[in-house]
Structures are given as structure tokens and as C-alpha cells.
Amino acid sequence: MEKIEQLVEKAQELLGGNADVIAASPGRVNLIGEHIDYCDGFVMPFALDRYIVIAALKNGTNQAKFSSVGMPDVTIPLGQALECDEPKWGNYLRGVIHGFFQRGLVPPGFDACLVSSVPGGAGLSSSAALECAVATLLEGLCGVTLEKKAKALLCQKAEHDFAHVPCGIMDQFASTFGEKDKLVMIDCRTGEPTMVPFENPNLTVIIANTRVHHELSDGGYALRRKHTEDALAIIGKSSWRDVTMADVEAVWETMGSPVNLRARHVVGEISRTQDAAKALAAGDFETLGRLMYESHLSLKDDFAVSCRELDIMVEIAKEIGQEGGVIGARMTGGGFGGSTVTLCESHRAQEIIETMAQEYEKRCGITAEIFSSRPSLGAHLVKIGNNGGWSWDPK
């Protein structure tokens, strides 16, 4: 895996010169609290040490030109309202540039090269990493610093309006607010993040990309979101945070399946995430692990966003179990494929990664991508020093 320093060098090399501005933004993994960021719930992600890095050089025109390895180039006119277009990946760029334009911010024309160590479409939010990297690049080019929350919301709107994925606020908040050794615990009702220390060297988070990819934009995600809205309307409350399991049971038949199952997931997951935060603070890892397994079952059976490969990956972790150093495991991200997150004891992590890889290959015939990551710095500008080296400018 390439470190961010190597990504920065590669982006500069592809650009063919010393960049005027370089921006980086990470993917994320969510420990617990899934599919409830759009239901006023709590979520507990952190920024991965995997980044999308974009290097840009002013080109004296009024166009932005983006290239990304293996993707068609994208040219975007600056200083005017934008609409969706081809190629598709350009819509994340158009959405963010459009958001800046709506705020009266128009950058000078530039050529940009993008490199990434965030696996795409793997439930690790390469889309938010891309949006937040572009937003940070534009901040650098326009000479402004947006308030972090405003920046994350601008990026979320880009994903809604230009990529047509009605995502919640988790991904862009994690990519924007991420800090070293901190979880970004978000109260999605108030839209306020709280940084929770995650420094225990005995804990390691393993991310396992099943390499099974189902499109989030094909309607499955949007349909889940609609089910939760329908359920809340029948329950008759204005926020999921005010809904109890008894409220759900009282209208179980009226809601009917699968809406009632979706409702049970939302209420259960909100309370599991609150309990997980308490367990983490108390160092009660047994409870934390149990909550992660319960979260996975709920996503599988009630929310129906898991798949065979995710279930198998979680099952393998569970089989390794406490004796083998595994604390808990679950699918992470939007689902329908993608990745699992496994919390484990650090001194067993390497052994666990190897067993998971071997067993997964044996049972699914697929070579998974499995790695560990610590919570890392969120979106930031990387400035070029006078000596041609680079230095951080974390906001």
C-alpha cells in the first residue's frame, strides 16, 4: 500500500511539474451505526490512512482538467452552473465545483492529476474522499477556508445532486473531520461530530474488502432510505431518536414487511451505537464485540444490505473468536458487497489477517484485500516547500 508521501510524489510526477496546490482526503471505515446517518442516529467512523491525493497546476484558462489513472479525462468549464455529464466519475468533481460556484467561489483554471489508495466501490467511501479532496483543492486554489461542516455538507449535496446517491452525512464528515487516533462520533440529529480518543495500542481495526461490488446507485440504497421514511411516517414521529421498539411493535402489522423490519434495524442500531460508545469508553470489549455481531445480523436479516461474501467474512472472524484475538466483526458502509470491519487485539492482528485471507479464498474463491488502519488525519492541503520537498498544512 502506498503511503501518502508516495501518493503526493506520484501525483506531482503525473502532473509533470511542481504543483501549485496539492490536496488529500481519506476514505473511512465505520465501527458501528450503519444506515442510520440519514435517520438522525449515531455513527462511529474514523478516517483511514488511505487517501485520494490531487495535485493541480494553474493553466491560465477558464477550464479545469482532471486525469485519474485508468479513467477517461474530465474537462469542466469554470464560472458557470454545471449539470451531470459523462464520464460518470466527473460528476463528483462537477458537483463540488458547482457547490463552490453557488457560493460565488470560482477558482482559476487548472490541470489536475489524481492518485488514490482508497479502494473504489468497496464501502470505504472513495466517493466522499474524492469530493472532499476536490473541495480542499478548490479551497487552496480560491484562497479560502470553508467551515468544516459547511464543506462536508457541500460535498454531500454534490453526491445527492450529481451522483444521485441519497447518502447521509457520515462519509463526508468522517473524511473532513478525521484526526489521528480519534473516532468521529457523529450525532446525525444535530449534525455535530465529537472526537472520541481511540489510542489504545492493544486494539487494531482490520478492514477486509471482499472485492464484491454492487452499485449503490442502482436503487438499493435509495429504496432502503425510502423504507425508513415510510416507516417513520406510519409511526407518526418526526425523528427516529424519539422512536422506541414499543412504537415499532405497535404498528408492526400496519407497516408490513419489509418496512417493519427496516424500522426494527434503525431503532436497534441507534441504541447499539450508543451502547458501543459507552462500552468503548469503559474498556468493555466483550460488550463492544457482541454489539458489532448484532449489528451485522440486523443489517443482514432486517435491513437486507449484506451479501453472502460479507456474511462469510464476518463468520470467519467470529470463528477465530476471542481465543484467537478477535473482539467483534460486521459489514461496514452501505453494503451490497464491499468491506467488513473487525476489531481485534493488536498482537494477533497479522495472524488474523492471514487466516481471514486464506479462509475467504477457500470458501469464496476470491482473493480479498485485507489490511489494518489507524484513525488518521482528514482532508487537508499539502503544500510544496521551496526545496521541492513537501510539508503538511493540516487545518
Ligand code: ADP
Ligand atoms: P465507495 O464510496 O464505497 O467507494 P461509491 O460507489 O460511492 O463507492 O463511489 C465509487 C465511485 O467513486 C467510482 O465509481 C468512481 O466514479 C469514483 N471514484 C473513486 N475513486 C476514484 C478514482 N481514484 N478516480 C476516479 N474516480 C474515482
Ligand code: MG
Ligand atoms: Mg460512496
